[in-house]
Amino acid sequence: MHELRSLARQTRLVFGRSLRAGLREPALAFVFPLAFPLLIIGLFSQVYRGVAELPGFPAGSYLAWMAPAVVLMAAMFGAGHSALGLVRDLQTGFLDRLRLLPVRPAALMLGRLGFDMARVTAAGLGVLAVAVALGAPLRGGPPAILAIAALLAGWTLGYAGLYYVVGLRARSPEALTALVPLFLPISLLSTAYIPAHLLPGWVRTAAAVNPYSHVVNTVRAAMAGTLDAGQLTAGLAAVAGAVALTQIVAARRFAGLVHND
Numbered sequence: 001m002h003e004l005r006s007l008a009r010q011t012r013l014v015f016g017r018s019l020r021a022g023l024r025e026p027a028l029a030f031v032f033p034l035a036f037p038l039l040i041i042g043l044f045s046q047v048y049r050g051v052a053e054l055p056g057f058p059a060g061s062y063l064a065w066m067a068p069a070v071v072l073m074a075a076m077f078g079a080g081h082s083a084l085g086l087v088r089d090l091q092t093g094f095l096d097r098l099r100l101l102p103v104r105p106a107a108l109m110l111g112r113l114g115f116d117m118a119r120v121t122a123a124g125l126g127v128l129a130v131a132v133a134l135g136a137p138l139r140g141g142p143p144a145i146l147a148i149a150a151l152l153a154g155w156t157l158g159y160a161g162l163y164y165v166v167g168l169r170a171r172s173p174e175a176l177t178a179l180v181p182l183f184l185p186i187s188l189l190s191t192a193y194i195p196a197h198l199l200p201g202w203v204r205t206a207a208a209v210n211p212y213s214h215v216v217n218t219v220r221a222a223m224a225g226t227l228d229a230g231q232l233t234a235g236l237a238a239v240a241g242a243v244a245l246t247q248i249v250a251a252r253r254f255a256g257l258v259h260n261d
Contacts, residue, residue, distance in 0.1 A: 007107055014111020021085050022119065033078025033123035041070040041131055044193070051194070058195055060137075067131035068219035069192030071148065072212070074124035075156040076183040080176050081119075082112035083163035090171050090257070105255045109164075113247075116160050117153040124152040139225030147222045147232065154239035155215055161246025168253045186212050214238035 022029030045063040052062045059065040128148065132138045140147070167176050187193070189206040190213040196204050207213045218235025221227040 007104055007110075010104055010107030011110045011114065014108055015114050016111075018082055018085065018112050018115035022081065022115065025081075028084075029078075029081050030119060030123070033074045033120050034126050036077050037070045037073045037123075037127045038130055040073065041067060041127065041134070044070075045134065048193075054198065056195075056197065061135065063131065063134060063136050064223075065195070065220070066193055067128070067136040068148075068223055069187060069190075069216045070131065071124045071128045071219060072152060072155055072216060073183065073187065074127055075120050075152060075159050076186070077180070078120040078123055079116055079156050079160035080163040080179065082116045083160060083167045084173055084176050086112065086164065087167045087171055087173055087176065090168075106251075109251060109254055113157060113160060117156050120156040121149055121153045125149060136223065137225075138223050140222045140227060141225075144222040144225065144227065147227060148219050151215055151219055151222075151235055151239060154236070154243060155212075158211075158239060158242025158246055161243065161250045164250035165246055165253065168250060168257060186210065190216060192216050211238035211242050 041063070044066055045061075048066075049062045051057065052059060052065070057065075125145070125148075128138075128145075138144060162182075163176055163179060166179060170176075189203055190210045191199075191207050192212065196207055196213075199207060214234050215238050218227065218231050218238075221231045
């Protein structure tokens, strides 16, 4: 019990440090995850609104179809902030000094990741509110909002892990910047913008194995009020797979750096 309290206290301290760092760079920490998705939803919903008139299009408007993907996109633009801070700590020797203190590597990771999930989830829910104000349906009510928030937080955790893996290996802010355009192939090779049955065959195949598709489809079902246990399980499984794939590697690499490097 004492160890758990110690871990919780250290995690809160790291969370607070991350929050203060974010307040020193509000544009990167808080504005960027919100601004670009809002730009996309405002632009795409008008430019491509005629897509909803295609035969067999399953949504009443293109805005209704794309809104869930843009909500999740907040994670793809906001997940790298704390990883960038970690790279700076590596470069300045801050982590070297922590080796002299009884600080748990898990607390250093959990505090940063907790901050990422908190601020990105807030940004994503802000995007959701704007989408609903523009006319996107939200028929699932409060349970849908809770489900969307949980999926958004989980997707943030999984996507942030990718930044941690690259940052801990390259130890370079430039390497993290190079990951930003990754949202393009992930989103384009999915059901984010076009229903699966309207995609070319090879893109449909890629979308079927793309975890982003499954998370987007789950958020879409939540907004439409049609979310069932099977769809929720698929979305949560996709999130869990992304988290396991990235965070396990990142945690092992980080522990090695703190203790041995």
